[in-house]
Amino acid sequence: MDIVKIMKFGGTSVGNPDRMRALIPLVTDKDRKIVVLSAMSGTTNNLVEITDLLYPGNVNEASSKIESLRAAYHQVVHDLFATDPFRKTGHELIDSHFDYINNFTLRVFTKLQEKAIIAQGELLSTSLFHQLLQEREIKSVLLPALNFMRIDKDGEPDYFYIEENVSRELRKHKSETIIITQGFICRNVYGEIDNLKRGGSDYSASIIGAALKVKEIQIWTDISGFRNNDPRHVENTKIIRELSFDEAAELAYFGAKILHPASVNPAREKNIPVRLKNTMDPEDEGTLVTSTSKLVDYKAVAAKDGISVLRIRSDRMLMAYGFLRKVFEIFEAYRTPIDMITTSEVAVSLTIDNPQYLNQIAQDLRELGTVEVEKNQTIICIVGDFRTERVGSAPEIFLALNTIPLKMISYGGSPNSLSLLVDSSDKIQALKLLSKHLFS
Ligand code: ASP
Ligand code: MG
Numbered sequence: 013m014d015i016v017k018i019m020k021f022g023g024t025s026v027g028n029p030d031r032m033r034a035l036i037p038l039v040t041d042k043d044r045k046i047v048v049l050s051a052m053s054g055t056t057n058n059l060v061e062i063t064d065l066l067y068p069g070n071v072n073e074a075s076s077k078i079e080s081l082r083a084a085y086h087q088v089v090h091d092l093f094a095t096d097p098f099r100k101t102g103h104e105l106i107d108s109h110f111d112y113i114n115n116f117t118l119r120v121f122t123k124l125q126e127k128a129i130i131a132q133g134e135l136l137s138t139s140l141f142h143q144l145l146q147e148r149e150i151k152s153v154l155l156p157a158l159n160f161m162r163i164d165k166d167g168e169p170d171y172f173y174i175e176e177n178v179s180r181e182l183r184k185h186k187s188e189t190i191i192i193t194q195g196f197i198c199r200n201v202y203g204e205i206d207n208l209k210r211g212g213s214d215y216s217a218s219i220i221g222a223a224l225k226v227k228e229i230q231i232w233t234d235i236s237g238f239r240n241n242d243p244r245h246v247e248n249t250k251i252i253r254e255l256s257f258d259e260a261a262e263l264a265y266f267g268a269k270i271l272h273p274a275s276v277n278p279a280r281e282k283n284i285p286v287r288l289k290n291t292m293d294p295e296d297e298g299t300l301v302t303s304t305s306k307l308v309d310y311k312a313v314a315a316k317d318g319i320s321v322l323r324i325r326s327d328r329m330l331m332a333y334g335f336l337r338k339v340f341e342i343f344e345a346y347r348t349p350i351d352m353i354t355t356s357e358v359a360v361s362l363t364i365d366n367p368q369y370l371n372q373i374a375q376d377l378r379e380l381g382t383v384e385v386e387k388n389q390t391i392i393c394i395v396g397d398f399r400t401e402r403v404g405s406a407p408e409i410f411l412a413l414n415t416i417p418l419k420m421i422s423y424g425g426s427p428n429s430l431s432l433l434v435d436s437s438d439k440i441q442a443l444k445l446l447s448k449h450l451f452s
Contacts, residue, residue: 051133237299326381
């Protein structure tokens with residue numbers, strides 16, 4: 013029997029015993045499925061804090077954090093299970109994971125140990141959920157992600173390996189309908205424990221779904237899908253019912269924290285619908301991401317903070333070729349991706365979201381011309397129908413924002429979006445104005 017769907021549940025969806033129990037009716041339909049779980053919310057952060065203490069050898073503080081996390085998990089076990097035998101196994105399970113973590117306080121601490129510790133979050137949540145189903149006498153199997161998830165030397169998923177190995181693992185469990193596995197964790201080219209970077213469980217779900225060519229990849233969180241604006245800043249936002257892969261990728265990248273941006277690619281590649289669902293409101297149909305979603309003038313607005321802009325001005329640019337290459341090479345040397353770019357004949361403005369090498373980049377760029385740097389910028393991305401053959405698209409945007417300084421405008425780069433750069437202090441007002449003019 014083929015796997016029909018992937019159901020990925022995020023940290024809050026497994027965040028406490030009640031939430032875990034609430035998943036039982038969701039996973040017990042007849043479909044053969046893979047259930048991908050994140051760590052319980054907060055756990056990965058806690059584990060990262062522990063590893064941050066262990067790098068500089070701060071063993072005492074690390075140990076006390078380990079012990080308080082251990083105690084929290086013992087409480088989870090106590091509340092999660094209804095019977096003594098399962099509580100007993102649960103407590104033993106917790107101790108085995110935390111004794112393992114504790115071992116690393118006695119050794120030299122490197123990346124290898126860090127990754128092994130951070131992996132414990134997903135290993136714990138999946139084991140606990142598996143045990144919970146066993147206690148309820150619901151058949152399920154726990155498939156270790158470390159047996160089939162793998163990244164290559166560039167840190168990219170090794171699709172060939174994953175497809176082979178997940179299929180092989182699944183052949184051992186032909187009749188099971190509930191197959192549980194860990195999100196986020198994997199092995200690297202050396203076979204060591206590694207991960208897909210923070211928030212990577214969505215990516216795991218999409219990679220596995222693509223490898224198995226499932227009918228649907230479901231990403232369950234605690235909200236009902238993408239909204240057309242940021243509900244933290246704007247009232248009356250609405251759920252977007254349909255998005256294309258490209259639109260979802262833009263929204264995911266530009267601030268909508270509901271979906272890991274990389275997770276759109278594997279699904280798009282194999283044309284597998286992705287559905288965003290809410291464990292707090294399972295009846296809600298959520299957002300469906302497909303290749304056939306219809307275009308709409310304006311679908312959504314999202315904002316990404318923490319942007320820096322670099323403005324390079326040089327008379328050498330005038331009618332010259334090769335100038336931009338020199339600019340781009342500098343960003344490449346510092347492995348810093350560029351988000352937005354606009355040019356004129358003698359000047360070019362670029363934005364980056366990773367300020368780690370901002371000073372060095374600016375310094376190197378000064379060889380090419382005068383350079384101005386401004387921090388605390390926000391990119392506002394408007395997703396909609398911006399095909400270049402259209403007439404009359406976008407006037408509402410500029411009318412809406414005629415009281416806000418627009419520092420860069422990027423149009424024509426994508427048929428799905430138009431991006432603007434504003435001072436972060438203008439962001440909330442800009443989002444409100446766009447909501448009023450585009451969606452009401
Ligand atoms: N537990 C990991 C994190 O917090 C992965 C995930 O939840 O997606 O980043
Ligand atoms: Mg997440």
